[in-house]
Amino acid sequence: xxxxxxxxxxxxxxxxxxxxxxxxxxxxxxxxxxxxxxxxxxxxxxxxxxxxxxxxxxxxxxxxxxxxxxxxxxxxxxxxxxxxxxxxxxxxxxxxxxxxxxxxxxxxxxxxxxxxxxxxxxxxxxxxxxxxxxxxxxxxxxxxxxxxxxxxxxxxxxxxxxxxxxxxxxxxxxxxxxxxxxxxxxxxxxxxxxxxxx
Amino acid sequence: xxxxxxxxxxxxxxxxxxxxxxxxxxxxxxxxxxxxxxxxxxxxxxxxxxxxxxxxxxxxxxxxxxxxxxxxxxxxxxxxxxxxxxxxxxxxxxxxxxxxxxxxxxxxxxxxxxxxxxxxxxxxxxxxxxxxxxxxxxxxxxxxxxxxxxxxxxxxxxxxx
Numbered sequence: 001x002x003x004x005x006x007x008x009x010x011x012x013x014x015x016x017x018x019x020x021x022x023x024x025x026x027x028x029x030x031x032x033x034x035x036x037x038x039x040x041x042x043x044x045x046x047x048x049x050x051x052x053x054x055x056x057x058x059x060x061x062x063x064x065x066x067x068x069x070x071x072x073x074x075x076x077x078x079x080x081x082x083x084x085x086x087x088x089x090x091x092x093x094x095x096x097x098x099x100x101x102x103x104x105x106x107x108x109x110x111x112x113x114x115x116x117x118x119x120x121x122x123x124x125x126x127x128x129x130x131x132x133x134x135x136x137x138x139x140x141x142x143x144x145x146x147x148x149x150x151x152x153x154x155x156x157x158x159x160x161x162x163x164x165x166x167x168x169x170x171x172x173x174x175x176x177x178x179x180x181x182x183x184x185x186x187x188x189x190x191x192x193x194x195x196x197x198x
Numbered sequence: 199x200x201x202x203x204x205x206x207x208x209x210x211x212x213x214x215x216x217x218x219x220x221x222x223x224x225x226x227x228x229x230x231x232x233x234x235x236x237x238x239x240x241x242x243x244x245x246x247x248x249x250x251x252x253x254x255x256x257x258x259x260x261x262x263x264x265x266x267x268x269x270x271x272x273x274x275x276x277x278x279x280x281x282x283x284x285x286x287x288x289x290x291x292x293x294x295x296x297x298x299x300x301x302x303x304x305x306x307x308x309x310x311x312x313x314x315x316x317x318x319x320x321x322x323x324x325x326x327x328x329x330x331x332x333x334x335x336x337x338x339x340x341x342x343x344x345x346x347x348x349x350x351x352x353x354x355x356x357x358x359x
Contacts, residue, residue: 132307148342151288156312158340171338178334182327184314186303 049075051103053085055112066172082115089130102133105179110139125154132186204233205336207259209241211268222328229332238271245286258289261335266295281310288342
């Protein structure tokens with residue numbers, strides 16, 4: 001199948017947008033300047049972040065390593081199968097007492113134990129409390145039928161994990177940066193507004 | 199990617215913002231072919247190959263960057279039509295707007311946008327955001343291949359089978 005991608009151009013993220021060497025305060029300053037966040041509350045909001053749904057320990061380590069390079073690692077919660085993902089998202093089972101905000105973005109593998117990624121996505125999109133949370137598939141599958149199905153279910157992005165570890169790192173860096181600093185998501189989907197929270 | 203393929207359809211009525219975006223894309227070397235339309239009606243004509251674009255033969259854009267406040271037909275309505283037509287519903291749509299109003303964010307996410315970006319006021323930040331945007335959508339993201347691999351007419355056949 002024709003993959004309509006241009007040649008990969010992995011230019012470096014310029015140093016002034018790297019969050020790796022800066023401390024938390026500088027990091028938040030950058031976030032504020034990019035997103036026009038202006039209060040301490042916004043900073044707390046900035047720390048709620050990413051739900052990573054990944055059953056492969058190696059990919060999980062690679063992903064967390066990449067986030068660490070950007071100081072995003074502290075804001076990632078990892079669940080290892082589809083059932084746990086649903087418990088986390090809907091505050092049931094082991095997560096019945098979750099008090100943290102909903103994630104700003106859900107990065108999810110396609111093939112997962114117990115409940116697969118497609119099914120998790122379907123349930124997230126069906127529930128008014130969670131349907132507006134951005135979901136990005138981060139998967140090693142690039143089958144056309146899979147891409148079509150996830151788009152039909154309302155996925156926000158579909159990213160195929162690069163095999164090369166440097167490219168994997170770069171892709172996750174970019175993905176984190178885009179999802180947390182460039183994209184605006186709903187505050188009602190992430191804040192603890194009682195009628196919208198699970 | 200086909201040489202004649204439009205990578206991004208930019209729907210933007212503000213000349214200054216259009217210039218900034220084109221300049222930023224040019225600088226980063228990722229996005230080479232942007233088609234600009236200046237109101238919602240022209241956007242729909244381009245996307246659905248009607249009116250002035252009835253003879254468009256080049257592929258669908260890989261990404262639509264949509265402002266919300268547009269002359270003639272507003273961005274929300276353009277989005278609604280894109281998402282309700284099987285030929286175009288899978289084209290990634292990113293809202294690029296100066297509005298950070300909650301109701302705009304809620305409504306457009308409900309209608310199925312892929313991403314919502316508030317235009318930074320600062321020139322350098324605008325550059326930065328545009329660069330990440332091009333990289334994310336044209337290099338990282340995968341989309342159903344038939345969305346831009348076929349002409350709008352054959353897309354319609356493919357989807358209906």
